[in-house]
Structures are given as C-alpha cells and as structure tokens.
Amino acid sequence: MSPSVVPWMPMCRAGTQPMTSIEVSGLSKTYTGLFRRHDRQALRGVDLTLPRGAAFGLIGPNGAGKTTFIKLLLGIIRPTAGTVRVLGGSPEEPAVRARIGYLPERLHLPASAMPLGFLEGLARLKGLQVLETELEALLAHVGLGDVIGRRIGGFSKGMRQRLGLAAALLGKPDLLVLDEPTDGIDPLGRVEVRRILAGELERGATLFLNSHLLAETERICDTVGILSGGQLVRFGRQEELRRVEPRWRVRFAPEVDGAVLRATGFTHAEGGTWTCEATDPRELNAALARARAAGALVVELAHETWDLEGLLANALGATA
Numbered sequence: 001m002s003p004s005v006v007p008w009m010p011m012c013r014a015g016t017q018p019m020t021s022i023e024v025s026g027l028s029k030t031y032t033g034l035f036r037r038h039d040r041q042a043l044r045g046v047d048l049t050l051p052r053g054a055a056f057g058l059i060g061p062n063g064a065g066k067t068t069f070i071k072l073l074l075g076i077i078r079p080t081a082g083t084v085r086v087l088g089g090s091p092e093e094p095a096v097r098a099r100i101g102y103l104p105e106r107l108h109l110p111a112s113a114m115p116l117g118f119l120e121g122l123a124r125l126k127g128l129q130v131l132e133t134e135l136e137a138l139l140a141h142v143g144l145g146d147v148i149g150r151r152i153g154g155f156s157k158g159m160r161q162r163l164g165l166a167a168a169l170l171g172k173p174d175l176l177v178l179d180e181p182t183d184g185i186d187p188l189g190r191v192e193v194r195r196i197l198a199g200e201l202e203r204g205a206t207l208f209l210n211s212h213l214l215a216e217t218e219r220i221c222d223t224v225g226i227l228s229g230g231q232l233v234r235f236g237r238q239e240e241l242r243r244v245e246p247r248w249r250v251r252f253a254p255e256v257d258g259a260v261l262r263a264t265g266f267t268h269a270e271g272g273t274w275t276c277e278a279t280d281p282r283e284l285n286a287a288l289a290r291a292r293a294a295g296a297l298v299v300e301l302a303h304e305t306w307d308l309e310g311l312l313a314n315a316l317g318a319t320a
Contacts, residue, residue: 021175021206022050026082029068042068044230055207057221064227066210087174101173105180107164111153115163128171142166157184177208182216214308226315234315242311244304246279251300264290
C-alpha cells in the first residue's frame with residue numbers, strides 16, 4: 001500500500017436508523033412444479049426479528065431453506081405468503097438494496113479484470129462515489145494489498161473469497177449478508193475475517209451469516225437460528241440455546257476420590273470433569289456441600305453446554 005493511501009476504516013452512517021434490521025412475519029415460499037404436481041414448499045411460516053447491530057448465524061441441514069431465505073431477504077425472489085422488511089423498507093427498493101452488502105456462496109468474478117477495476121465498476125453500479133485510494137485501502141483491509149496489479153483469473157479460491165468480502169464491504173453497508181464467507185480461506189485468514197467482521201459490528205452494522213462451518217458461526221455470532229424443513233425450529237442467543245438444562249459441569253482438585261463423588265450424586269464425564277443434575281440453586285449447592293464435606297475441592301463450575309454441532313443435532317432430533 002502506497003504512503004498516500006489512507007487506511008480503510010469502517011464509519012458509522014449519519015441520520016436516524018431503524019431499531020430493527022430484519023423483520024420477517026409468516027414467511028412462506030412454494031416453488032410450483034409442472035401442473036402443480038411437484039410443488040415444493042421451501043419455507044413454512046417463518047417469523048424472525050433481528051435488532052440493528054445483531055450478529056446472527058443461520059444454520060441447518062442441506063435443503064432446509066437457507067438459500068431461499070437469503071434470496072427473499074435480498075428481494076431476488078418474492079414470498080408466496082408473509083412479509084419481509086429489511087432496514088425499515090422492502091428489499092425490492094433500490095435505496096434499501098444500496099445499504100446491503102452481499103457475499104454469495106458461489107462467486108462469479110471477471111477473470112480478465114483486476115481487483116481495483118472490479119471494485120470501481122461495482123461502485124459505479126451502486127452509485128457510490130469512492131476514491132481510488134479508498135478502494136486500495138479496502139483491498140489492503142481484506143488482505144489483498146499486494147495483488148492489486150494481478151488479474152482475478154490468477155487468484156486462488158481464498159483470494160477470490162477475500163475480494164468478494166471487499167465487494168460486500170463497499171459503501172459501508174448497514175446490513176451484511178454473508179454466505180460461507182470463510183470458504184477456502186486458511187485458518188489465519190479466518191482470524192483476519194473475524195477481526196474485519198468485528199469491526200463492522202462495532203460501527204453498528206448488522207451481520208447475517210450463513211455457514212456450514214459451525215465453529216466460525218460459534219465464534220462470530222451472538223444469536224443463531226436453526227432452520228429445518230422450512231421452519232425456524234430454534235432461535236435465540238447462543239448462551240441460552242447451548243445450555244443443557246438442568247446439568248452442571250464441575251471440576252474438582254485432582255486428589256478427589258471418585259467413589260466419594262459418585263456416592264454424593266456426581267457422574268464422571270470426559271476430560272476429568274463431573275456432572276450434576278440440579279433443577280435449582282439449592283439442589284446444586286446441596287450436592288456441592290456433600291462433596292466438600294467428603295473432602296472434595298471445587299476448582300471450576302459451569303452450566304454444561306453444547307457446541308453448535310451438538311445443538312443442531314439436538315434440535316433436528318427433536319423435530320424428526
């Protein structure tokens with residue numbers, strides 16, 4: 001990056017913004033087959049409200065309706081029933097679309113173009129007035145500062161993904177809809193992407209993430225939704241959804257007598273920890289008191305939680 005290039009920095013938009021970024025009510029979509037013999041209902045009455053600045057991850061099995069949901073949010077297709085409001089308006093309004101940054105799962109980039117020229121053309125299409133130095137800074141921001149002079153056709157998959165992310169960030173959108181944003185990016189690059197997205201959230205943007213990489217969703221998103229069979233079967237903050245009620249995970253000092261702990265109501269788990277079933281604080285404290293009275297020393301206590309993979313498996317099992 002040349003000395004004249006000002007580092008790209010996310011900036012907050014001026015003016016009053018709606019308190020919600022996405023409002024979906026009774027959303028349904030049916031794809032009609034020939035003579036209606038092969039109709040397929042992709043979404044079935046989905047309700048979802050996301051506040052401004054949320055970091056939301058949509059997860060679910062293949063065929064759950066995630067791609068259809070994204071297309072409806074972007075105004076690419078229209079719902080069969082229900083309503084969609086994005087950033088306070090219809091996703092079909094040009095003014096609303098201009099405030100959305102989108103990274104599709106399947107990127108189609110012009111092989112003969114160079115990254116700077118690609119972003120300049122995209123800026124013109126979006127009606128943005130952007131200086132060349134700002135675009136250079138944006139490319140550096142996503143880790144492409146050293147390849148500005150190379151043609152896109154010679155880019156690796158990870159480099160193409162970074163360019164797609166730069167395109168989504170163009171114009172500092174209020175809503176980022178990212179479909180598999182770290183696909184093809186190496187582990188260190190994923191750390192960089194998470195840092196970039198954290199900066200976008202800090203300035204007040206809303207993040208809508210769709211990814212099969214559950215570990216990435218777990219790290220980036222504070223709120224998740226599980227889509228299965230066209231229905232939103234789970235929705236809420238990760239810390240609440242992942243909690244296994246009413247089980248607690250306890251770690252005792254190494255010299256603990258396992259037989260004593262079993263006798264006082266604890267069950268041995270993996271990694272040298274123990275679990276305790278307790279429906280309320282009194283029951284939990286009574287079990288801990290019995291263990292301590294027998295000489296056990298508590299060094300760690302927490303609600304047992306699933307990772308997103310376990311949460312997804314549990315949710316799908318419950319709806320099977």
